Amino acid sequence: MAEKTEVLPRRKVNLPMSWFRQIIVWSIMYVIFINKILRGFVYWSLQWMVGWFAPKRPIKSFPPIRSVYLKMPGIDLAKLIRKREVTSTELVELYIDRIVEVNPLVNAVVQTAFAKALDEANRIDELMRSDGFNQDPRYTVENMPYLGVPMTCKEIIFCKGLTATAGLKRRIGHVCKEDADVVKGMRSAGAIIIGLTNTSELAMWWESHNPVYGFTCNPYDLRCIVGGSSGGEAAAVSSACSPMGIGSDIGGSIRMPAFFNGVFGHKPSPLLVSNKGQFPGDTGMEDMYLGLGPICRYAADLEPMLQAMAFKNGPVDFSTPFRVDISKVRYISVEDDGWSQFDGWSVFTSPVDRELKLAQRRVVNYLESNCGATVEHKEILLLRYSLPIWMAHINNNGMPKFNQWLSATKENADSSPYDLPCKNMYLEALKKLIGKSDHTAYVVITGLLEGIPMAKASLDQLLALGKELREQIHELLDKNTVLIYPSHPMTAPKHHMPCFTGFNFAYTAIWNIIGVPVTQVPLGLDKNGLPLGIQIIGGVNQDRLTIAVARELEAAFGGWVDPEEKYKMYKYEPIRYLASPTLRNSGSQTSFPEFVAAENEAER
Numbered sequence: 001m002a003e004k005t006e007v008l009p010r011r012k013v014n015l016p017m018s019w020f021r022q023i024i025v026w027s028i029m030y031v032i033f034i035n036k037i038l039r040g041f042v043y044w045s046l047q048w049m050v051g052w053f054a055p056k057r058p059i060k061s062f063p064p065i066r067s068v069y070l071k072m073p074g075i076d077l078a079k080l081i082r083k084r085e086v087t088s089t090e091l092v093e094l095y096i097d098r099i100v101e102v103n104p105l106v107n108a109v110v111q112t113a114f115a116k117a118l119d120e121a122n123r124i125d126e127l128m129r130s131d132g133f134n135q136d137p138r139y140t141v142e143n144m145p146y147l148g149v150p151m152t153c154k155e156i157i158f159c160k161g162l163t164a165t166a167g168l169k170r171r172i173g174h175v176c177k178e179d180a181d182v183v184k185g186m187r188s189a190g191a192i193i194i195g196l197t198n199t200s201e202l203a204m205w206w207e208s209h210n211p212v213y214g215f216t217c218n219p220y221d222l223r224c225i226v227g228g229s230s231g232g233e234a235a236a237v238s239s240a241c242s243p244m245g246i247g248s249d250i251g252g253s254i255r256m257p258a259f260f261n262g263v264f265g266h267k268p269s270p271l272l273v274s275n276k277g278q279f280p281g282d283t284g285m286e287d288m289y290l291g292l293g294p295i296c297r298y299a300a301d302l303e304p305m306l307q308a309m310a311f312k313n314g315p316v317d318f319s320t321p322f323r324v325d326i327s328k329v330r331y332i333s334v335e336d337d338g339w340s341q342f343d344g345w346s347v348f349t350s351p352v353d354r355e356l357k358l359a360q361r362r363v364v365n366y367l368e369s370n371c372g373a374t375v376e377h378k379e380i381l382l383l384r385y386s387l388p389i390w391m392a393h394i395n396n397n398g399m400p401k402f403n404q405w406l407s408a409t410k411e412n413a414d415s416s417p418y419d420l421p422c423k424n425m426y427l428e429a430l431k432k433l434i435g436k437s438d439h440t441a442y443v444v445i446t447g448l449l450e451g452i453p454m455a456k457a458s459l460d461q462l463l464a465l466g467k468e469l470r471e472q473i474h475e476l477l478d479k480n481t482v483l484i485y486p487s488h489p490m491t492a493p494k495h496h497m498p499c500f501t502g503f504n505f506a507y508t509a510i511w512n513i514i515g516v517p518v519t520q521v522p523l524g525l526d527k528n529g530l531p532l533g534i535q536i537i538g539g540v541n542q543d544r545l546t547i548a549v550a551r552e553l554e555a556a557f558g559g560w561v562d563p564e565e566k567y568k569m570y571k572y573e574p575i576r577y578l579a580s581p582t583l584r585n586s587g588s589q590t591s592f593p594e595f596v597a598a599e600n601e602a603e604r
Contacts, residue, residue: 059222075300198213228253334379393463
């Protein structure tokens with residue numbers, strides 16, 4: 001018998017607008033609504049057409065991973081280094097070779113620090129051969145859990161001696177004078193930066209492509225996007241160019257790329273991790289919404305990376321082991337943003353694909369049948385206003401204007417963004433039409449839209465609506481509750497497709513406004529061999545709880561899938577259950593694998 005879905009209360013929202021704006025908005029909504037009615041034909045026709053403009057052609061195989069060390073969590077690699085089973089220099093060389101082999105296909109790593117990384121690795125190897133290494137408290141496992149392990153970092157995050165252009169041509173050549181706080185934290189933990197990874201221009205779009213470095217391609221299908229804006233980082237980690245890396249997230253920029261590339265990503269609780277040392281976004285005004293966090297292939301790296309990056313004596317206590325009984329956690333499953341309840345704003349986002357809903361139901365069934373947990377099914381109708389709520393809060397928090405960030409150059413890199421002039425986007429649009437602009441079309445459109453002011457009454461109502469939703473979510477999520485929610489309404493689309501489904505980032509963006517920790521968990525591949533995934537959302541400062549659930553789901557569903565295995569194994573079959581854990585709930589009438597088989601049969 002189907003579970004009864006509880007519908008949380010909400011109120012009708014009518015945003016006051018002038019008659020002219022109403023005509024504009026409802027005309028756009030009408031077009032998008034027609035697109036939803038004809039979605040099957042329109043969307044897949046667009047996918048086929050834009051495929052011809054993809055920066056890469058499809059390939060029949062992906063370079064195999066030739067070393068077992070490239071398939072291990074960073075935390076385990078550090079243990080092997082301490083046991084003298086492998087040296088830091090050997091690991092760094094392995095990852096350099098992998099980048100040289102794979103990067104021409106995916107274009108994930110856009111700056112390298114190979115020589116400096118090898119020097120650091122040699123120093124660590126020499127240090128470990130010295131007599132006083134084991135007695136020196138500075139080099140204990142607790143203080144340096146990643147001693148000698150290579151890693152990468154998103155290009156907008158400052159790394160001393162490397163540039164942070166954020167994809168802006170006029171910032172080419174600007175060299176960072178010091179590390180960002182998160183980079184300092186990872187270096188203090190013993191990690192070695194070997195390169196920087198691609199991003200969208202100004203980190204403001206969910207396809208990683210910019211005029212400086214070009215497109216980054218998905219290792220599971222080079223015709224598909226990697227997400228943004230931390231797309232290069234997720235693609236590098238997924239294709240084994242790096243065991244782990246650092247991304248930033250103000251609207252899903254860690255979680256969307258992690259989802260599209262089949263890896264783990266974590267957006268931390270507000271004020272848990274320092275945001276100092278990045279461009280754009282280093283003013284302090286964005287701290288409640290922006291979060292820097294880990295992207296990694298294995299869930300085992302999530303917590304130690306987060307601990308290394310977090311403030312010392314911060315709101316989350318990492319000093320004691322965290323143990324949780326998965327069966328006693330309270331789970332809430334929400335399958336979409338209520339788009340089917342047509343009420344205006346929700347029409348801007350796509351409905352969740354059936355395969356992603358089935359994947360979420362498999363998670364629910366696993367938790368119930370194998371873990372003995374109880375999962376509540378809810379429909380949070382206020383989530384349909386995720387997009388305007390996010391926009392209202394981002395535009396009302398005192399951050400510099402987007403058009404001011406666009407005026408940044410190599411020469412004024414040290415200036416406050418508040419002192420920069422606003423770029424004339426109408427002129428920039430004309431230059432784009434004749435091929436003379438230095439910016440992507442997405443950035444030009446975003447700059448133009450920023451010039452359209454929101455009526456104060458509309459803004460106030462959306463801010464109140466955001467407060468109401470925040471209170472509703474915080475009431476649901478106590479210290480022992482997690483919410484399960486789609487990472488995105490569809491798997492990785494083809495390049496350029498986000499311009500037709502641009503508002504789908506609302507599925508991740510709303511949780512930045514709610515101010516809670518979120519972990520993206522990979523759930524295998526779909527029938528086309530593209531990654532599936534789910535968001536695990538916890539209460540404020542309950543980061544360790546969402547990560548614990550992520551570890552459990554990794555054990556059940558297999559976690560990251562080697563892209564090369566996709567090309568070898570997948571013949572466009574339905575998703576399969578990747579593990580067979582022993583049933584913990586002896587009273588269950590249906591085993592988890594039996595449930596999967598039944599779902600697949602019903603789908604056929």
